[in-house]
Amino acid sequence: MGEKLEKLKEILGEVSDISHAAAVLGWDLQVNIPPKGHEARGQQLASLSKIAHEKSTTDEVGKLLDGLKKEFDGADSASDEAAMIRVASRNYEKATRVPSEFIAEQAVVSSKAFEAWGEARAKSDFSIFQPHLEKVVELVKRYVSFFPPTDHPYDTLLDDYEPGMKTAEVKAIFDGLRPRQVELLKAIASKEQVKDDFLFVEYDEKKMMDFGMDVVTQYGYDWSRGRQDKALHPFETTFSVTDVRITTRFEEDNPTATLFSTMHEAGHGMYEQGVNPSYERTPLESGTSLAVHESQSRMWENLVGRSRPFWEHFFPAFQKTFPSQLSDVDVESFYKAINKVEPSLIRVNADEATYNLHVMLRLELEIAMVEGAVEIKDLPEVWNTKMEEYLGITPPNDAQGVLQDVHWSGGSIGYFSTYALGNLISAQLWEKINEDIDDLDDQIRKGDFGALLEWLHKNIHQYGHKFEPQTLVEKVTGSKINPDAYVRYLTKKYSEIYGL
């Protein structure tokens, strides 16, 4: 390996260590922090982030990258080294374009906006949040201005979460998806609803937690390189390929949600555990984008974890664990119950048939905000109108409407669409996997997930950041990201359940 590359890897290795240290501090903040420990932790995280930024934007890094780009010009562009230089250059370019004073200003604005959002949501009063969101959007526009012009200003934001994706692509994908999901939803609404009351009775927390852990153990989540803790909002976090942690929560009024949350986060976790260990401490470590990540979590949660074969395997044990709740329930009723479709107000509780509609609504509003096509003060009204249009329901208040998500208060604009894209990718991969593993359902029915995980490791996980999401999806499935497979999946599943 050349001297320049060696030096670059040394510097970026240290940056990776700092980022992972910040991840540990962030995990601890959500899992363990004592009540009065928040403020100091925020300061520590700010310092680590500042140092990582300083170290990754020095002239030395810039010169090394310039030299390396020349050195590797014409070399095998599919090599790990070429990919590493490509990703490192992209990161450097992004990091150096944004002045550190701007980052500091954004941190202050976000912190205040987050606080205001909390109060606004508690009081269900958008006017408390409005001036802060206006500032957030103003800063987002300024952020965009640091970058060269793109086809659409939203492209710059999207690229931070989905490298290489364009707003026009996402719009086209969603335009092809929305009417078909709305149509499916209408068809379902005309049928008799399934019964799911037995899901909402009392379940023992520890037994539910343990069952979830058993499931993901069978999935292949590696506990020797991970652990699960409780957190208010479940998440996955990576400290190294040998330490990938998940969290879950238990909701009294929705006890089985724990199961699906654990499967979801373990899906993220198995992706991270599967990245090529030689990418450790380089820009190629970790999953390549939020959407591809979400394709993994949603696959293990939904395509596997809410499937009939899965429950044909697990239901007897689940029923035995919870006899008083489930002795009168058969596997078919249980399967239908966990797949009940019902338009609802809150995205995070939405079922598979409605979830993407929540996301599309948000994307449209984000694009309109960035374009200046909507005034912030009008957001609640626009939100409610779209909810009625897509889901046929109108939020009774802003807390259950436009104020429900935290993302905008933190300046995360450009993030939401990755949730829906992840669903689409999961179904595209699923069709391909079923071509390659022709008895996959039978394997799942036996509780055997080895071939599935191996396929994902081989085709997705191992590559880490090497390929951009569109490239990876096309390489694996032969097509770019598109809604067809997901619509086929939903239609088939719900046709069976609801007799469409």
Add this chain to the structure above:
Amino acid sequence: MGEKLEKLKEILGEVSDISHAAAVLGWDLQVNIPPKGHEARGQQLASLSKIAHEKSTTDEVGKLLDGLKKEFDGADSASDEAAMIRVASRNYEKATRVPSEFIAEQAVVSSKAFEAWGEARAKSDFSIFQPHLEKVVELVKRYVSFFPPTDHPYDTLLDDYEPGMKTAEVKAIFDGLRPRQVELLKAIASKEQVKDDFLFVEYDEKKMMDFGMDVVTQYGYDWSRGRQDKALHPFETTFSVTDVRITTRFEEDNPTATLFSTMHEAGHGMYEQGVNPSYERTPLESGTSLAVHESQSRMWENLVGRSRPFWEHFFPAFQKTFPSQLSDVDVESFYKAINKVEPSLIRVNADEATYNLHVMLRLELEIAMVEGAVEIKDLPEVWNTKMEEYLGITPPNDAQGVLQDVHWSGGSIGYFSTYALGNLISAQLWEKINEDIDDLDDQIRKGDFGALLEWLHKNIHQYGHKFEPQTLVEKVTGSKINPDAYVRYLTKKYSEIYGL
């Protein structure tokens, strides 16, 4: 505040953040890390330590300190600012004298020595550890050579743990202590032994843990700024004055040890929680030295937690918690049992009457190693001879002798004496406290620790690093560190228990 001081505080604040981040990573390593996560964590800790070293040894810091020393020359030397500059200069001086290549070399040698020590202890074979310890000692001597000559080469090492303390002082203190402790021990040995078999039966882990937590809650350990977890080796660690954590363990074959361990670590924790919050992120944050720290932990563990008034308050509840183990035991028998004196091989299990002898033995060997007065290969023999001389027992093997402690493998030479100095300080403070609070025993007998903690906050805790240990002890008690109070304490306590 001057511009220079402002700038220095900004830089050192960031260094403090990095060190606290490292503390979080270290805590997580001992409390949570999955089996395969160790190596990556070691790398992350090494990077943080390198960055903290870089940031605290720049020419800019040097120039700021030079300027500030002139600026504050003749100013009120008792001011916080003057103390901050004094401590920052000392830290800078130390950090810049040691070349970073040396630190890297020491890290490698220590890591191998630690591994070898583990194997040597497991096999009880000193020859496995010997060559590594020889290298460790060689490096320690080189470390000393980076500093200006002192009266004794060991001074440089001691100063890292006890700023300002001299080898000659410690020797003089211990010379005044050793014969009196040996004499006391002989007197006790001639008496009938107390019965303590009921301490070594089965106790429920959770109940024992909970009882320990109740006790330290009454002590005044602030859970809104802390938490307790389980770890293999109990310790206290500080992330900020608002996040001070303790750990404990449960040993099946010594179940009540959990109680005293929790009290001990909470003693450290209350010190850290009591430091002036305005010292946060400055060189004055945290306790001033290991010995003063140990004076706090040993006070709450022993002078309070193994006292008769303490158990007069807590024993009824403890007996009620463990009726099958303790229904036939009265408070007096229990008090005697937890204070049983018995020369034993292992320092960490030693009682109050023998503990310091273990420490003195180690100090003598350390000084001899640094002087070159003993060959490493002869250590086991010298160890065993001294054990016979001080404690009247000879280790049957090296695992229970010279190989029992981890410290030397990590290059921590100069550390041990702080354990014994802490005991001495705790007794000196105790006499002073009893002068100031004349009904302290009665308060403890009522489970009221408020006045005691307040006294410690006011006289010790709040000052953080402001005073060097000897200065602080003299300021508070009127005397420098000396063994008289501790000998008086031991003699009185054991005269009562053993009827001397």
